[in-house]
Amino acid sequence: MLGVARRRLGSGTVLGQLMQTLRPAAAPRTYSAAAKEITVREALNSALDEEMSADPSVFLMGEEVGEYQGAYKISKGLLDKYGPDRVLDTPITEAGFTGIGVGAAYHGLRPIVEFMTFNFSMQAIDHIINSAAKSNYMSAGQISVPIVFRGPNGAAAGVGAQHSQCYAAWYAHVPGLKVLTPYSAEDARGLLKAAIRDPDPVVFLENELLYGESFPVSAEALDSSFCLPIGKAKIERQGKDVTITAFSKMVGYALQAADILAKEGISAEVINLRSIRPLDRAAINASVRKTNRLVTVEEGFPQHGVGAEICMAVVEDSFEYLDAPVERIAGADVPMPYAANLERMAVPQVEDIVRAAKRACYRAVPMAATA
């Protein structure tokens, strides 16, 4: 019970922080459905371990993935287990080693290229897009590229403008890429395993602040053949008044917002997108047809963002069902500031989501200044 409450409240609220410090003496698990809790970090590590063990052509390359055990310890223990031939510490050469990964994928291996953060992927973006995404098309199906580009994406805490950008909209723009954004530990495990097994290039956007968060996982999710489908969203919470779509860290915020809204009599349905490309338009539309109102939440910059695409997807397919304009919550349209209070203002908070949902439900609340 405490575990679930801890997760629901997160660390954003005082009560949440208090809950985190409370530890029951004997820690018995009182909920029966999920027997175990693991962190997202452990989930990713176990997924990498299992896939590398199952297929010897899978290998990991990136900066500090080997001896340092991973810049964020995601690849902990893998070097000892698989050796330096399969867990490669690269020099600081994103363009070079990403291209090497793509070339290896052209020629029959299944590389996992880790970017220390996706901001650094900009140095390699030519290879992600031109050599990887477009190759199956340009070669008319002869050269498929079974590569995974993974790493933390989006804002962390106080890391400044050059380390905080969200790349979901950038990569999701390109045909030929699959873009995945896990939230929970189950998402992380299932989607990473699916990505590694997938014959196409996958951009796997993790989140640094989620790495340490624990989530309950079912026994099925811990099985080594567990996999989640690419292109399918998950309804994290059922509701009937307003649909809130989110991905990655914002799913946690959306769930918190849904709790607050529930107290005010608004039942919010929270969709964890999981896959930005292909976007699960069917699930989003089905939900909007049920609730008639939509709030999209993302951490990245608003212009040309994921929310804009979701809005259009709904307008194209379910316009008559909308009872209110689509509300879009995104990060502030500025490079990420460093000062802690400014940073808080530049990233969506739970209150922003609550306010937007209320606006969508015509509960007259004036727009708050967002910057």
Next chain:
Amino acid sequence: MAAASFTAAKFLAPVAARSGGDRAPPLPAIGAASARPRRGAQQTRLRTALAVSSDVLAGNKAAQAAAGEPVVTREEALEVYEDMVLGRVFEDMCAQMYYRGKMFGFVHLYNGQEAVSTGFIKLLNQADCVVSTYRDHVHALSKGVPARSVMAELFGKATGCCRGQGGSMHMFSAPHNLLGGFAFIGEGIPVATGAAFAAKYRHEVLKQSSPDGLDVTLAFFGDGTCNNGQFFECLNMAQLWKLPIVFVVENNLWAIGMSHLRATSDPEIYKKGPAFGMPGVHVDGMDVLKVREVAKEAIERARRGEGPTLVECETYRFRGHSLADPDELRKPDEKSHYAARDPITALKKYIIEYNLATESELKSIEKKIDDIVEEAVEFADASPHPPRSQLLENVFADPKGFGIGPDGKYRCEDPKFTQGTAQV
């Protein structure tokens, strides 16, 4: 990666590389003289005497002038001649077809550089890889892609090697291990390094070995690319991990209208190899036999697991950068200097001089090639355009990822196609 896992025989004695006949004196101004030895590098292990035609030319001019033996057998000479003539005739036909409107977009022709492509690629096995740039027609032909497939691809027809999806700059052929065809300068170098990595990984980790040794990858690129960051990144990593790759610089002195000398602080590209710990070699790229000698050594080195080599070939393109380039900046005397060193004419002269074949045999090869290229054009002309449904195919290798709807029909038949709906 432990290089010690290879039990490669130490390469001790220099190969006495005799090149046939004398060539026109090198162009003075550029300083890219053929008689430049490698510079020493840090690791002594690499400095076992690696003979290079250039080296030997400097030292053994007397010995070689005395040698009356050709450096190739008759079969090899004819194979090489035929391949170069195919490259030349094909490219000339491309120019014709372009001006007749059959070919469109960006077309970059290889006339004059045939010695590099033939000299290197004809030494490869089928399992070896070639990665090229946008000037890739002749690399494709040398690697074995049929002329009709390449021509049909250039015409944008469904029978092209990439079904018309790639075009002139993106030649891919999985059965021939031709891994592209890249438009961006320097883009192919890391991809080639990755293919070499895969070859070594398969040998060491997956334990799939071939009796010949490692599969070798050749990366072809130009002088302009040698100022690009990715080039240096890959020199570093290829040497660091001792990858079976040969970096082949086709130094034709010009990047569109930018002279190599205006763009590069140190124009001697082969010197950049030893800076990373690998041998750097310079060779006369207008002489296919010299290129072949150097290529043989570099490829064997890679196959044995001794790591990469940087080979700079001094060559020249007789036409402009592309068919849209008016080619006004290059001086006429430079062009005529290199025209006098036409690799095909030179080889023909060599073959006749050493009695490897008669004039009429060579003429019949030329006739055969003419027929092949004409047949390729007819084939391409007669081939159909890609069907409309091909537009959305092959975006993903996973067929449910895109292109085919849940009912099995093509997405473009969907009435909402123009709105961009493309659901999984």
